[in-house]
Amino acid sequence: MSIPFPKWVRLRFVVVDRDSSGGINQLLWMFESIDEDRKQQEKLRVLSETDMMTGIRNRGSGEATIRQMIAEGRQGLFLLLDADDFKSVNDNYGHAVGDKVIINIAHSLRSAFRDSDVVFRLGGDEFAVYAEGITDANVASNVINRFIDNLNAVPMPELQGRIITVSIGATFYTDVQADTFEDIYRRADEGTYDSKRHGKNYVTFKYEGVDVADDIPEVLEILESEK
Secondary structure, X not given: OOOOOOOOEEEEEEXXXXXXXXXXXXXXXXXXXXXXXXXXXXXXXXXXXXXXXXXXXXXXXXXXXXXXXXXXXXXXXXXXXXXXXXXXXXXXXXXXXXXXXXXXXXXHHHHHOOOOOEEEEEEOOEEEEEEEOXXXXXXXXXXXXXXXXXXXXXXXXXXXXXXXXXXXXXXXXXXXXXXXXXHHHHHHHHHHHHHHHHOOOEEEEOOXXXXXXXXXXXXXXXXXXXX
16 A cells, blocks of 8 residues: 655754764665644634634735735725624624624625635625726626625525615726725725715725726716615
8 A cells, every 4th residue: 555655744864873084974864744734834824814703814814915916916806895884783683693794794795706806804894805807897896796696695584674785995906007005995995985975785986097088987886786
């Protein structure tokens, strides 16, 4: 029976014999498998990057990944969102139900976006997404509506008929301007506040430094599920 060679090994050697002048005559080489150590390290790394309540990325992991993607010029859609009137959910139905709402939002986001997209929880009821390659508002709206449909399809009998709605700010990182992570975060954050002022289940797309003649003005759209 063959024994698989370990993927990760630690190599050590021991001098067994030397000659009269101190030169090495014999060495004993030892190979020690450290596969389990590496697996444990990887497990700890994943845990350090994961939001424990929802199972998606945490803020540190999400932001670091997006910063790296921007540094590499990888264009895409950036979203910020939070649940509307979330405090009243905790106040009226209890924190256990509030936690369930947060988990359902996370799972609905994860299933609406691709595995390669960066979906993470900022904290509380706030979430963010970076979807590489999406730089068109119509395509972005379709994905956002898929998320809303997913969220609406999750049964929440504890809410006694209340529907969970969200306010979303959206922007794009493109090669039109030299954006930083702080730039796209600021625009999406402004969009989230604009959406809250206009009602529930709104998404506001924010653009900056783009000529309106290019037919990319700042727009406000209500999500399809509320039309």
